[in-house]
Amino acid sequence: MTDRTGRYDVAIIGAGVCGANIARKLSQYELKVALLEKEIDVSLGTSKANSGIVHGGFHDNKKYLKARLELKGALMFERLHDELDFPFERCGIVVVALHEDELRTIEQLYLQGVENGVIGIEMCSRERMLELEPKLSSDTVGGLYAPSGGIVEPYRFVFSLVESARKNGVDLVTEFAAALARREGDDWIITALDGREIRAKYVVNSAGLFADTLSKAFGAEDFAIKPRKGEYYLLDKMTKAKPNRVIFPVPTAVSKGMLIIPTVEGTVLIGPTASAVEDKEDFSTTRVELEKILQSARTMIPSISETDVITSFAGLRPVCGEDFIIELSAKAPHLVQVAAIQSPGLTASPAIGEYVKDLLKKDGLRLVEKPDWDPCVEKVRRARDLSPWELDEMVAKDPAYGDIVCRCERVSEAEIVKAIRAGHTTLDGIKYVTRAQMGRCQGGFCTYKIIKILMRETGMGYEEVTKRGGGSYVLRGEL
Amino acid sequence: MKQLKFDAAVIGGGAAGMSAAAELRSRGCSALVIEREEELGGILMQCIHNGFGLIEFNEELSGPEFAQKIEERAVASGIEALCGTTVLEIRQEGGFHVVYGVSSRHGVVRVEAKAVVLAMGCRERNRGNIRIPGSRPSGVYTAGLAQRLVNIDGYIPGKDVVIIGSGDIGLIMARRLSWSGCKIHGVVEILPYPSGLTRNIVQCLEDFGIPLYLSHLTTNIRGKDRVQGVEITPVENGAVRYDKSFEIPCDTVLLSVGLVPENELSRNLGVEINPATNGPWVDSRLMTNIPGVFACGNVLHVHDLVDYVAEEARRAGAFAADWLAGASPQRELRLKTGSNVRYLNPSKVDPDRENKIYLRSMVVKNGAVLEARIDGRVVKSIKKAHVQPSEMLFLTLGPKDLAEPDQRTASQSAQVEIAIV
Numbered sequence A: 001m002t003d004r005t006g007r008y009d010v011a012i013i014g015a016g017v018c019g020a021n022i023a024r025k026l027s028q029y030e031l032k033v034a035l036l037e038k039e040i041d042v043s044l045g046t047s048k049a050n051s052g053i054v055h056g057g058f059h060d061n062k063k064y065l066k067a068r069l070e071l072k073g074a075l076m077f078e079r080l081h082d083e084l085d086f087p088f089e090r091c092g093i094v095v096v097a098l099h100e101d102e103l104r105t106i107e108q109l110y111l112q113g114v115e116n117g118v119i120g121i122e123m124c125s126r127e128r129m130l131e132l133e134p135k136l137s138s139d140t141v142g143g144l145y146a147p148s149g150g151i152v153e154p155y156r157f158v159f160s161l162v163e164s165a166r167k168n169g170v171d172l173v174t175e176f177a178a179a180l181a182r183r184e185g186d187d188w189i190i191t192a193l194d195g196r197e198i199r200a201k202y203v204v205n206s207a208g209l210f211a212d213t214l215s216k217a218f219g220a221e222d223f224a225i226k227p228r229k230g231e232y233y234l235l236d237k238m239t240k241a242k243p244n245r246v247i248f249p250v251p252t253a254v255s256k257g258m259l260i261i262p263t264v265e266g267t268v269l270i271g272p273t274a275s276a277v278e279d280k281e282d283f284s285t286t287r288v289e290l291e292k293i294l295q296s297a298r299t300m301i302p303s304i305s306e307t308d309v310i311t312s313f314a315g316l317r318p319v320c321g322e323d324f325i326i327e328l329s330a331k332a333p334h335l336v337q338v339a340a341i342q343s344p345g346l347t348a349s350p351a352i353g354e355y356v357k358d359l360l361k362k363d364g365l366r367l368v369e370k371p372d373w374d375p376c377v378e379k380v381r382r383a384r385d386l387s388p389w390e391l392d393e394m395v396a397k398d399p400a401y402g403d404i405v406c407r408c409e410r411v412s413e414a415e416i417v418k419a420i421r422a423g424h425t426t427l428d429g430i431k432y433v434t435r436a437q438m439g440r441c442q443g444g445f446c447t448y449k450i451i452k453i454l455m456r457e458t459g460m461g462y463e464e465v466t467k468r469g470g471g472s473y474v475l476r477g478e479l
Numbered sequence B: 001m002k003q004l005k006f007d008a009a010v011i012g013g014g015a016a017g018m019s020a021a022a023e024l025r026s027r028g029c030s031a032l033v034i035e036r037e038e039e040l041g042g043i044l045m046q047c048i049h050n051g052f053g054l055i056e057f058n059e060e061l062s063g064p065e066f067a068q069k070i071e072e073r074a075v076a077s078g079i080e081a082l083c084g085t086t087v088l089e090i091r092q093e094g095g096f097h098v099v100y101g102v103s104s105r106h107g108v109v110r111v112e113a114k115a116v117v118l119a120m121g122c123r124e125r126n127r128g129n130i131r132i133p134g135s136r137p138s139g140v141y142t143a144g145l146a147q148r149l150v151n152i153d154g155y156i157p158g159k160d161v162v163i164i165g166s167g168d169i170g171l172i173m174a175r176r177l178s179w180s181g182c183k184i185h186g187v188v189e190i191l192p193y194p195s196g197l198t199r200n201i202v203q204c205l206e207d208f209g210i211p212l213y214l215s216h217l218t219t220n221i222r223g224k225d226r227v228q229g230v231e232i233t234p235v236e237n238g239a240v241r242y243d244k245s246f247e248i249p250c251d252t253v254l255l256s257v258g259l260v261p262e263n264e265l266s267r268n269l270g271v272e273i274n275p276a277t278n279g280p281w282v283d284s285r286l287m288t289n290i291p292g293v294f295a296c297g298n299v300l301h302v303h304d305l306v307d308y309v310a311e312e313a314r315r316a317g318a319f320a321a322d323w324l325a326g327a328s329p330q331r332e333l334r335l336k337t338g339s340n341v342r343y344l345n346p347s348k349v350d351p352d353r354e355n356k357i358y359l360r361s362m363v364v365k366n367g368a369v370l371e372a373r374i375d376g377r378v379v380k381s382i383k384k385a386h387v388q389p390s391e392m393l394f395l396t397l398g399p400k401d402l403a404e405p406d407q408r409t410a411s412q413s414a415q416v417e418i419a420i421v
Ligand SMILES: Cc1cc2nc3c(=O)[nH]c(=O)nc-3n(C[C@H](O)[C@H](O)[C@H](O)COP(=O)(O)OP(=O)(O)OC[C@H]3O[C@@H](n4cnc5c(N)ncnc54)[C@H](O)[C@@H]3O)c2cc1C
Pocket: A013, A014, A015, A016, A017, A018, A019, A036, A037, A038, A039, A042, A043, A044, A045, A046, A047, A048, A049, A050, A051, A052, A053, A054, A055, A176, A177, A178, A179, A206, A207, A208, A209, A210, A211, A214, A229, A230, A231, A272, A315, A316, A317, A318, A341, A342, A343, A344, A345, A346, A347, A348
């Protein structure tokens, strides 16, 4: 690696939403930047499995760094959305009180929101709540409404950020599991598990759940990240229980509670639970936790039905104390720690990009703006967004738009080919980029078609096709 | 944009769509079948085992053979077909039904039709639908997808297989994969009885010594990259005995846990759906609540035999032709599910002609009687040696059965209750 690409000014370890925002930010400057990711594709960590909410700025006090970055980050989404073409919508958030005594907490949240400068936040009577969200339980006694809250498809956000960063010169190195680091002169040499090496002057540790191990590998701060699992159910688009806005319960001391989220793509997400686990790679769902989700969601919207469930999944929060850890290491030179980024990390991430850039600058990194930096990525036309007339025009230009591969989410072959050519060469990668296999049949009808397209486009043999790299092979033999 | 006009547009070119279209043609109506895949035949094309056609053709055929015979009939009748064309939407525009489809050859096709026959078939229920917790490794497939991979694409998904659900497709895949050198470590069924046909239990499991775990719930799927095992747990007297859970190691899990009619197009058109079947509510003519829109085959309700699909679709084609000719029933009586009956299809009968009604039992029972009653009066009863939920039943009711004893009291509101006793 080093002999081909030489020395990087900055190596960012971990291509989650934080690493991706940092990489894109740095791509604005005359720098050589490497984004290192241990998995086969980006965004397969915490940034893939979360609630996808652009928070409303009223849950945390401004004394926390996370609250300040949340407020700043939340305001950056419109612009990013225009430039980067990922699904985002400022649909608003409501917090619903089901008992009189919960109204006191609502009031505290309201006051905190006002103090944080949240625009348009209001307290709502029962009548106003039911007018905003007619599907809410008749037990509703009142609530809070923050029109500035929003929803985003988190993995699409990361894909777009990385695409933009790469377009502006950042090198993405996947399947690079950073394991060791040593100083050589003024540089860091980072060695991956498979022996590959990367040389860089500055390093950003944005390795999510593994930021603690990485920190130790650099001889930096000693902290421990504990995973806290959040499980979800995903409901079909056809569900009758879909709200207009994100519905929060009144938070407890430990969590924001289990939510009902209308996703940008029209499905409904319910969850997350919160349970401490040991294994940082344990993304399994559990019977006990899943049962809690339906129960809790139904107290707010009683018409939620288990027959609408199309899948379940889990994400892991990287927990270490109460706040984000974003700072220059006091022990290791030229290392920026971006650790313990739990909620609202997604919301804050664009601001984290800026913040880390400033830290690097403070540490001596010279920033010269590129004159030709291009903030925009190609907007992929998607069959499901097109009217019959528009689709007809697209097929005339590219016949592959006429072959609908995924019937549930209406994804054409053209979109799948584009995703593969952009480097997403696993079934999961294709799924997260295009939504094929993500709808109500969960790939029952289209998986074999995608396998064929993947083999045709990449020249892979059937035994090389995987769900998400590693040992996740899909086919075991030929007849 | 390519524009077409037909008396009837048929959505889906499986056994149902082809049969309905052929019937429409034989009654002088123009009919266009629109099919997403490159060839007609539908799900039959991947069912290379025998067991089709005993009723329809009086001989035992494989799925593709059955499809071919139906297709020959349809082609002989003069139907037209657009293959490789996915229907995106059905709308009502200016008194017509307008069907929008797309293909790589023609771009978007706009078809104006006076009548529409829905024949989109069904999809398989998946892991999420039955909410099996655990990790999300590769190696979990629906049985129909595995059938497709093996029978058409020639790939083996895995070597050590556990099948969840004892539906027919799963049973047939147990045999198919055993023949291909895979080891089937068990079939797990939550109910106390198998949900597939008895002949399949014998021919696909017993003949291969494959264990069938009845009254067992699948409680976990384990494995980080690829499946490593499933945890199953006995259900005793309705209680899930987690203390007795055990694991079966495997690299592949196939799910055969039922089918769901594919009615998203119908729903978006405003068709009302019967929650008991997940298919449209239809009247005595198999017409939905939207005038001129008919439904048949697996999109109406899940059938176990394709022979019944073809029969039902022929009727739908005939009813659509009658409707196009302006005929409609004088009156209809509502059908009502009585004891032990899960659903009835259609949900109304025309007392002035013969009506065929398909129904499913909620119980397993020997020596059962199918009974039709009007105001508590039994108008027809049929003895059945054995009924079970997985085997569809039918009965016919004609003018004789449905005549009011006293013509003067004949009313629209009369209901026919059908029960299994
Ligand atoms: C259940 C849940 C719900 C949430 N809901 C929200 C929400 O609604 N709104 C919100 O704002 N935030 C939310 N969050 C928080 C948000 O998801 C996270 O803060 C954010 O995704 C963290 O991003 P990251 O880039 O720090 O970590 P990650 O996404 O985990 O990225 C770290 C990356 O580093 C890689 N990596 C690890 N070790 C190595 C190594 N040795 N070498 C190379 N690469 C390595 C990993 O593979 C991974 O891709 C939620 C979190 C959870 C778990």
